[in-house]
Amino acid sequence: MGRSGMRGEDSRPPVRRSGPPAPSGTDLADEEDGGAGNDGTGVPAAADTATDRARAGARDSRTTGDSAAALAAEESPPGRTRTAATRTPPGRTRTKDRTRPGERSRPAPAGRGGPGGGGRGGAGGPGGRVPRRRRRILRWSAMVLAFVILGTAGAGYLYYRHLNGNIKKGELNIGEHKAPRPTPNAAGQTPLNILVIGSDSRNTKENLKLGGSSDSVGAAPLADVQMLIHLSADRSNMSVVSMPRDTLIEIPKCTDPDTGKVYPASSGRLMTNQSLGRGGAGCTVATWEKLTDVHINHFVQVDFAGVVSMADAIGGVPVCVDRDIYSHTNDDKGSGLKLPKGTHSVKGEQALQWLRTRYGFGDGSDIGRAKAQHMYMSSMVREMRENATLSNPGKLRGLAETATRSLTVDRGLDTVMKLYDLGNELRKVPPDRITMTTMPFDYLGARVVPKPGDAEQLFRLIRDDIALDGKDKKKKRAAAPKKSADAAADDAEIPVQVVNGTRTDVLAPARGRASTVAQLLVGKGLTRAVADTQAAVTEARTVISYPSVDLEGDARRVAELMGIPLSAVKRSTDVSGVTLVVGADWREGAAYGGGSGSPQDEGTPESADLLNGADEDACMEVNPAFTY
Known part of the structure; x- marks a missing residue:
């Protein structure tokens, strides 16, 4: 091909x-x-002082063991001796239980491609999926x-x-x-x-x-x-x-x-x-x-070059197909990926073919290809963590060069x-x-x-x-916003302007949304609420703005009545009074978050394939x- x-x-x-x-x-x-010190994201910046460098080197040697020390020794300037930081304590034997790709030999249970079993790989035929022991995975x-x-x-x-x-x-x-x-x-x-x-x-x-x-x-x-x-x-x-x-x-x-x-x-x-x-x-x-x-x-x-070179460096990446595949068309298009049913270790050009295959996976669209790439990345990381070839200083150095250049x-x-x-x-x-x-x-x-x-x-x-x-446990919420020093006016005395901000990159504004929400406010007793049907704004999230501290209490009262989080109440010099912009997160329904009044659903949409x-x-x- x-x-x-x-x-x-x-x-x-x-x-x-x-x-x-x-x-x-x-x-x-x-x-x-950026800059020296902590970058504000929870990830410390790199060590810049001689002391920090020494500490970093000691930590890294402890992390990677003898192979790392060997590589460090290779890079030492002439006349300088490096000592491995990781040693086996007296009385303790360090063992390695590593298996190269293609050498796994545990028998497969029925239904997983083993003898007499169905499922992936067929009835024990070539290319059948052989289950591996569960490992600790670097995601x-x-x-x-x-x-x-x-x-x-x-x-x-x-x-x-x-x-x-x-x-x-x-x-x-x-x-x-x-x-x-x-x-x-x-x-x-x-x-x-x-x-x-x-x-x-x-x-x-x-x-x-x-x-x-x-x-x-x-x-x-x-x-x-x-x-x-x-x-x-x-x-x-x-x-x-x-x-x-x-x-x-x-x-x-x-x-x-x-x-x-x-x-x-x-x-x-x-x-x-x-x-x-x-x-x-x-x-x-x-x-x-x-x-x-x-x-x-x-x-x-x-x-691509970085990903494929790393596949070669670690000896291949295990992937699986549920039937024989040949991603090739009569007019000589397609990635050319050709594999029998089951699990295989791919590297080099074949690894690239896997990453590029679209026609042969799923419905032939980019959606199937994305799933195949997820599988490849997952398997690749497992192999990098466990493949014994990474104990070789030369291959370790080659992998480091390839990775950083890409x-x-x-x-x-x-x-x-x-x-x-x-x-x-x-x-x-x-x-x-x-x-x-x-x-x-x-x-x-x-x-x-x-x-x-x-x-x-x-x-x-x-x-x-x-x-x-x-699976989230009940989250510890941030401290509740402090109460406003400004007391709200009577509900009937609070003027509110409602703006339709439901337009998105792919959707037109929800028709009549500002008028609908204004009527909801009137029904809650905010009788001075009116819709601004001329403003053209786009907001991903619903927000309530107020121009000065003397109107903060009024804005918070509007949020309270409509079930909108107080975190959505913001002071802004872009408005002249309390303004509710209905965002794309509230395109329909009588209650904020959609629906007819039930709390906003915090679950993942069913259409998301997890x-x-x-x-x-x-x-x-x-x-x-x-x-x-």
Whole structure:
């Protein structure tokens, strides 16, 4: 299969050999708080003093053991001797129970591809899925960050300096829209949000060699993978939300920090992957913040060459398909991925084929490809943590070089030490408290748009730091807002202006919403409430504004009567009186949050397809039109 075949999944819709047509699509990853000391996100900055460096080196040697010490010794200047910091205590024997990929031999139970069993892999046939022992998993969502950590943690400070030079840096948010920072919880903790971006750029010989078209060299890159990692404030859980690259949204105005070129806001909806080519990853961050109103602390961008090279370095990545797959069309399009049913270890060009496959998975759209990429990343991280080849200093160094050269990060993550500390934060979450999902969507022809209501509900859960798995214990709420010194006027004497702000990137304003809510206020006794039908605003969340302290009590009274959180009451010089802007989170219903008066549902929308991070048995569903 030539490279031209793999390019096919990036271009025209396939000519299928059989089966129904599928939607088209293409493939496939706080700087504001930067500076010395803590960056404000819970991740300490890198050590800058000689004492800190020594402490960091000792800690890293303890972390990685003898292999790290060996690598550090290789990098020592002539005449200087390094001593391994990790030693086996007297009377204790250090053992390793490692198994290379392909050497697992435990028998499979019935129904999982073993002899006489059905399920994945068939009745014990070749390629049947052999269950592995359950391991402690470094969750896939930390993959792009953690592969640097795992590959370099024991390299010693001198080598850190070299690796730091490999990492490319960019501005965090170069758009005109910036989401508000979250309020700390009762313990003073704040969540952490990291946007992972996968670039399809072919502007290096490594990426071009892996199947890119020479025609695309020099073209603006596309953000063909976009995943938001949300780490809860108390570090008890993690949520990962992917946005399909075919999603149509409005992209805000962005300014390239290197050239000064200004990219005006899109006049209509564009595919979200185009944001990366409008000044860099900082525009993709701005696009996410505009859509979700979620404050993003960091971004990490990675290219194909880095992912594939790491697969080679660790000896392959296990993946699974539920039937034979050949993602290839009669007109020589498709990734060319060809695997029999069951579990296989992929590396090199075959690993790239897996990551690029669209036609052969699910319904042939980008949705199935995103799931396959999730599986690949999850398996890759497990192998990196457990594969015995990483004890080899030479391979460890090679992995570190490959990983750091493939990264672009914001300036708040611009050293290996900062990535190391961030990785430690991510590792605090147990695998069964990691939830992965794709943003709820509706099809719009061959593209998708955020699903009205459900997408906003999902992002509200992220903003409010509510776990998607529904396992949150009763949260410790932040201290209640202090009571206003201004007493509210009588309800009938409070003038309120109501504005319809329900318009979104993909939805027109809810018709007559300002008038409806104004009538609800009148029914509550606020008889001076009126609708402003001329104002044209957009608000993701409902907000009540007041211009001066003498009207604060009135604004809080409106919130109390309508069941709106007091955190939504804000002082603003942009209004002349108490103003209620009905946001996109309240497009319908008599009570704030929707419905007819019941408390707002804090559950994950049913349309969100959830995957638990502890699931090692996931297997990709193959499109029946692409089997052999």
